[in-house]
Amino acid sequence: MRQPLRWRRRYFFIVAPLIFCLGILLADRLWPLPLSQANPARVVVAADGTPLWRFADENGIWRYPVTLNDxxxxxxxxxxxxEDRWFWEHPGINPLSILRAAGQDLLSGKVVSGGSTLTMQVARLLDPHPRTFGGKIRQVWRALQLEWHLSKEQILTLYLNRAPFGGTLQGVGAASWVYLGKSPEHLSYAEAALLAVLPQAPSRLRPDRWPERAQAARDKVLLRMAEQAVWEPQQVKESLEEPVWLTTRQMPQLAPLLSRYLVNRSDAQKITTTIDAPLQRxxxxxxxxxxxQLPARSSLAMLVVDHTTMEVRGWVGSADINDQSRFGHVDMVTAIRSPGSVLKPFVYGLALDDGLIHPTSLLQDVPRRFGDYRPGNFDTGFHGPVSMSEALVRSLNLPAVQVLEAYGPKRFAAQxxxxxxxxxxPANSEPNLSLILGGGGARLDQLVAAYSAFARHGRAAHLRLQPDQPLLERPLMSAGAAWIIRRVLAGEAQPQPDATLPAVVPLAWKTGTSYGYRDAWAIGINPRYLIGIWTGRPDSTPVAGQFGLGSAVPLLNQVNNMLQATSAVQQARLPVDPRPATVSAGEICWPGGQTLALGDSNCRRRLSGWLLDDSQPPTLDAQGQEGVQGSRKLVWLDEQGKRVAADCPNATRHIISLWPLPLEPWLPVSERRAARLPAVSEQCPPQQKDEVTPLLLLGVREGAILKRLPGELSLVLRLSTQGGQGDRWWFLNGEPMSEKQNGIALNLDKPGxxxxxxxDEAGQIAAAHFTLQ
Incomplete structure (x- = not known):
């Protein structure tokens, strides 16, 4: 009987530990550590760590995640x-501390200390339990699990981020920012002691409610540090004299719409941005x-980007996120809106690189029709001959459409x-000529990013919202074209010697106004920053009287002044933009658009401007309109200087530069074709007839629907013509009118x-159909 008993004992001592280990493994699998959360607390912070906006978890708790190095x-x-002097040595529980705490509790008849290690406190934070014997066993089990699965550094990091600090605050990071208004990385001795003791009784020791209690608890920690020789006695003495001073308790409330934008694109609990917190405020x-100052239900958006790094330094998506009457929850930085005229600098820059124009090229600001599309200017007038620089500065529409027509709208949109x-x-539509005047949709953040090409030597870069985002950029235009456009927008279109040309470019800016006054834009480039401004109604309702120059530019100037209010040292470090070697000063002549010698009769007006690669393309033709092409006319003259046919005796060949025909109404009589072209010889006249200025009808658009004013029985419609030759004959529904002049007033009283x-006398016809309601 003794032999089997001995074997049973041996079997027990072998199998029992194995069963115990398997039981531990099974328990660990059945009740794993609750380390993850379904909806964790998250925070978005500025570049310097300042909390911008917090997103609480399902219990309303918010945290500011930190590591030991933070x-x-x-x-x-x-x-x-x-709290736990033997933290780095014990296995999660400290039996000596537990026995000491139990003895103190028995002797005093009350709870003096709990004997819990930091690991046990983390276990209770992760898995809350009742303060019973069974609860204590559960806490010990969780503490051992923590020590088994995690390192000491990981356990301590969990405590730093889960310890309660009163109210909805958890973690030393959130407590430091809310109570002290600073990063936990920069705590003084007194502040460190205060935050170390608060989790012992967060509700009873809250320094914003009970500063005396908090200070007494803090002093207890400071004295313990002196007793244990952790800190110098003199330092502790000085810290004891510091009162508990707190900043105004305030939850993070900056950049809410940007924070929402980033949180929807990231799973991180702490999202660090490139935002400059003081500037954002x-x-x-x-x-x-x-x-x-905004009209009712209107909002605004502002975007500030450091174009040297493409870091977004300020992002304001609405006038007031709490103002629902202004749709404050809608982020207008990322909303798709009609860009108005803010695309014009791009088409001019790309056309410079394409050799279509130069900054002093002669463009035509005249009425034109492109199929059913008939654009006009913001001021409803036309200015005749203008240079590219003038057209860009004055934001004239017809010259921009003329250049886009030559470059190609599809190609432009693709670039x-x-x-x-x-x-x-719109669905099932392609880029057309209207896109240069806002006939499409764009986002403010993408527009501002594209404008970086004018500050980054022709390379447009993507915005960087987070420090770890790489700088991505692509070439859009040459460095020379970008430099010229930026100088034109900055009011420096006229060439200057390098000695007097400012290396630091002043504020360059462009405005835009969408159709119906729905959107007002202003985008600026100062020496360091890109500034994007939008104002309007988020619901796209027209706002009468709202336009870029009047509504957005004043705000742009205020932001620019705010950014320029820096020290003299910072001003001295502003980025410079020297003239590229591909850009030179030159003089060209209108109407041909190229350099001519002094005294040349074909130089009707001499202009100076910047040239790219010394390119002097001839005056750009306006396509698709009869009689518009050809500013250089070949004529044959006889010995008397009269025009003759090429095969006439003694005919000599001459080139005469003529102004484009549509510009005739804006030219002095001496510059018009009738005065510039020599008289025709009666003996041997040329075979071809002279071109005439195209005839255009002004005052009503094709397909227009007109309405009489309330209370009026009739509508007076005033019509006029542009261009043409000689007298005019007017017809209404096929019936001739008595007037033979440039304008007519129709009194219409019957709907239909x-x-x-x-x-006109040259046989040209202009017509329009319209409806009167």
Whole structure:
């Protein structure tokens, strides 16, 4: 009987530990550590770590995640030496501490200390349990699990981020920012001691409610640090004299719409941005102050980007996120809106590289029709002959359409899309000439990013919202074209010697106004920053009287002044933009658009401007309109200087530069074709007839629907013509009118469909159909 008993004992001592280990493994699998959360607390922070906006978890708790390196060593010293001196040595529980705490509790008849290690406190934070014997066993089990699965550094990091600090605050990071207004990395000795003791009784020791209690608890920690020789006695003495001073308790409330934008694109609990917190605060205050000047239900958006790094430094998506009457929850930085005229600098820059124009090229600001599309200018007038620089500065529409027509709207949209500016068009439609005047949709952030090409030597870069984002850029235009466009927008279109040309470019800016006054834009480039401004109604309702120059530029100037208010040292470090070697000064002549010698009769007006690669393309023709092409006319003259046919005796060949025909009404009589071309010889006249200025009908558009004013029985419609030759004959629904002059006033009193037609002496016809309701 003894032999089997001996074997049973041996079997027991072999199998029992194995069963125990298997039981531990099974328990670990059945009740794993609850380390993850379904909806964790998240925070978005500025570049310097300042919390911008927090997103609480399902229990309303918010945290500011930190690592051991993000926290002051003073805090770690106070925490470990006050709470758990043997933290780095024990296996999760400290039997001596538990026995000591139990003895103190029995002798005093009350709970004096709990004997819990930091690991046990983390276990209770991860898996809350009742303060019973069974709860204590559960806590010990969780503590052992923590030590088994995690390192000491990981356990301590969990404590730093889960310890309660009163109210909805958890973690030393959130407590430091809310109570002290600073990063936990920069705590003083007194502040470190205060934050080390608060989790012992967060509700009873809250320094914003009970500063005396908090200070007494803090002093207890400071004295313990002196007793244990952790800190110098003199340092502790000085810290004891410090009162508990707190900043105004305030939850993070900056950049809410940017924070929402980033949180929807990231799973991180702490999202670090490139935002400059003080600047963001100034911009939001400016937006609130500006709100009173906006029309009802209108909002605004502001974007500030450092174009040297493409870091977004300020992002304001609405005038006031709490103002629902202004759709404050809608982020207008990322909303798709009609860009108005802010695309014009791009088409001129690309056309410079393509050799279509130069900055002093002669463009035509005259009425034109492109199929059913008949654009006009913002001021409803036309200015005749203008240079590219003047057309850009004055934001004239017809010259921009003329250049886009030559460059190609599809090609233009593709170039912008290649660098990240994805223009949106209605379904089943393609880019057309209207896109240069806002006939598409664009986002403010993408527009501002594309404008970086003018500050980054022709390379457009994507915005960087987070420090770890790489700098991505693509070429859009040459460095020379970008430099010229930026100087024109900055008011420096006239060439200057390098000695007097400012190396630091002043504010360059462009405005835009969408159709119906729905959107007002201003985009600026100062020596360091890109500034994007939008104002309007988020619901796309027209706002009468709202336009880029009047509504957006004043706000742009305020933001620019805010950014320029820097020290003299910072001003001295502003980026410079020297003239590229490909850009030179030159003089060209109108109407030909090229350099001519002094005294040349074909130089009717001499202009100076910047040239790219010394390119002097001839005056750009306006396509698709009869009689518009050809500013250089070949004529044959006889010995008397009269025009003759090429095969006439003694005929000599001559080239005469003529102004484009559509410009005739804006030219002095001496510059018009009738005065510039020699008289025709009666003996041997040329075979071809002279071209005439195209006839255009002004005052009504094709397909227009007109309405009489309330209470009026009739409508007076005033019509006029542009161009043409000689007398005019007018017809209404085929019936001739008595007037033979440039304009006519129609008194219409019967609703219905009408056709008005005008005929000139050259046989040209202009007509329009319209409806009167």
């Amino acid at each position: 926290v002051s060593p003073r805090y770690l010293e106070a925490l470990i030496n006050y 100034q911009l939001e205050e400016l937006a609130l102050n500006w709100k009173a 912008l899309r290649n660098v990240g500016l994805d223009l949106r068009f 469909k009408y056709q008005v037609l005008v005929l």
